Amino acid sequence: MPSPPGGFEVPLWRSLAVFRLASLAYVCALAVRDADRYAHPYAVAVLILVMIAWTALTAVGYARPAWRRWPLLLADLGVALAVVLATPWVVGRSALAAGVPTMGVAWMAGPVLAWAVAHGRRGGTVAALLVAGADLATRERISQSSFTGVILMLLAGVVVGHVARLAATAEERLQRAVQLEAATRERERLARGIHDSVLQVLALVQRRGADLPGEAGELARLAGEQEAALRALIAGADPPPGGPPDDAGAAAVDLRDLLGRYASAAVALSAPATPVPLPRRVAGEVAAATGAALDNVGRHAGGRAWVLIEDEGTTVTVSIRDEGPGIPAGRLAEAAAQGRLGVAQSIRGRVADVGGTVRIVSAPETGTEVELTVPRSAR
Missing domain, CATH: 3.30.565.10 (Histidine kinase-like ATPase, C-terminal domain)
Structure with a gap:
């Protein structure tokens, strides 16, 4: 569920944008260092331009709560998978076997974190498994270091998703507390008005009619009962005996x-x-x-x-x-x-x-x- 504007998840989305910029800078630095080892250097340059444009687009998109939905999330994951799957061709399998990093490196973790923030632990886990599966599929030889990267990405998706859900829960509780405080203040305001008007009239009717015979005395008695019930209601106490059944008992x-x-x-x-x-x-x-x-x-x-x-x-x-x-x-x-x-x-x-x-x-x-x-x- 997308987070509301101004919610506790907003810092997470901002942190995600910073992470994607930093990871993109890391990818660019590796590309400059290994430019002479790539099978298709120009294709690598085009791929980096695509990553730069997509990073800018997601930074703007995720900054808007209305855009943090499935279309952008699926497109984000799709672009990351395309970058990972294009690695064997643009980098070259011989270069990958020689230890040249894949094009995605840390940048491909961006969609995983976005899914985790948007949909909690489950979303982060699903995205991490898909990206990790694509990354492993591009490798001819899977080593222990390959699995280490997969585990780290999976842990990142789970942990960030858990933190995002905690933030959403904390925000809901804060909203309920604010609503309760507002309702309490409104109740106190109404109680003051009722005390200064309705309760005073009911008390006056009870006092002046208590000793009268017939229907007048009965009306005075009823006024006294309603005064007691109304006082209990605005004070938040249980109604007096003989009033309506209370809410406490479930029997x-x-x-x-x-x-x-x-x-x-x-x-x-x-x-x-x-x-x-x-x-x-x-x-x-x-x-x-x-x-x-x-x-x-x-x-x-x-x-x-x-x-x-x-x-x-x-x-x-x-x-x-x-x-x-x-x-x-x-x-x-x-x-x-x-x-x-x-x-x-x-x-x-x-x-x-x-x-x-x-x-x-x-x-x-x-x-x-x-x-x-x-x-x-x-x-």
């Missing part, structure tokens, strides 16, 4: 028990005769989304609703249907644009967080059906 719970608390004279609940087990977090989010949907029914559709739980094996579906006036076309998008995110966050957001989907079917004067489908296990 399965029966969804029928969680949704049973919504059953009443106005809300009919239909569920399988056998338990409907779901992970605690999944079940909690489904129950909260169902509660949000029923709250909308109470406010907009007269409060009469039917809830159906369907256990479909790998998934569980909860349907909430009412006989209200329905939702006009475009109303949900309009509400979201106005900052009223009950459906977008309390229903769609909760279900999406556990890998589920929400389907809303509604038309004027025909009621609304909200269908929540979640996988058996949390994402």
Whole structure:
């Protein structure tokens, strides 16, 4: 996978460019020294010009993250193999047998290192084996020194590939840490705003209505519960007893028990005769989304609703249907644009967080059906 712009792998690509320039200079120095021993000196000069041009092209190409892909990598390896395979003809087998170095020498390790930086240990190993195989194929007599060069090239591909993967992993961890810090700061900012507004209002409602009889007292009690839950949420603590199930436990719970608390004279609940087990977090989010949907029914559709739980094996579906006036076309998008995110966050957001989907079917004067489908296990 190519490294992102400004990543930890950038110094590796720059080092590779320096290595290729240095190895090219070494090849040129050897060519000057052994010019009178080559079988075709002019062909050697042409080959060196090709190596110079290709070194410049790869230096520019690998400097651009968008170019560090298979086309350039394969072309780079192909040029190196062509240079190595052309050695017996341009240098001459008699000169090679007399100890004259091949044309590639250290320069042919450039593609190996490029593959290692781009694709880790595996990429470096594959490229090293291909280049080493081509180098050995050009030799009439394979000695211990020939194998030493192969081993060194293979080790270089493995080690550089390992370092490149470590750099990519370190960069990913750094990005996650930066994202977490940004999320924490945003949470603290929101917490300050909520504390100065919503929590103060809820606390005031609880204090003034605690001693009132009837529905006023019940509203005050609910305001107190929501204040405690909201304080726990912005503080990062577990919700108080009686709140939604926490995320810590992975044990399965029966969804029928969680949704049973919504059953009443106005809300009919239909569920399988056998338990409907779901992970605690999944079940909690489904129950909260169902509660949000029923709250909308109470406010907009007269409060009469039917809830159906369907256990479909790998998934569980909860349907909430009412006989209200329905939702006009475009109303949900309009509400979201106005900052009223009950459906977008309390229903769609909760279900999406556990890998589920929400389907809303509604038309004027025909009621609304909200269908929540979640996988058996949390994402």
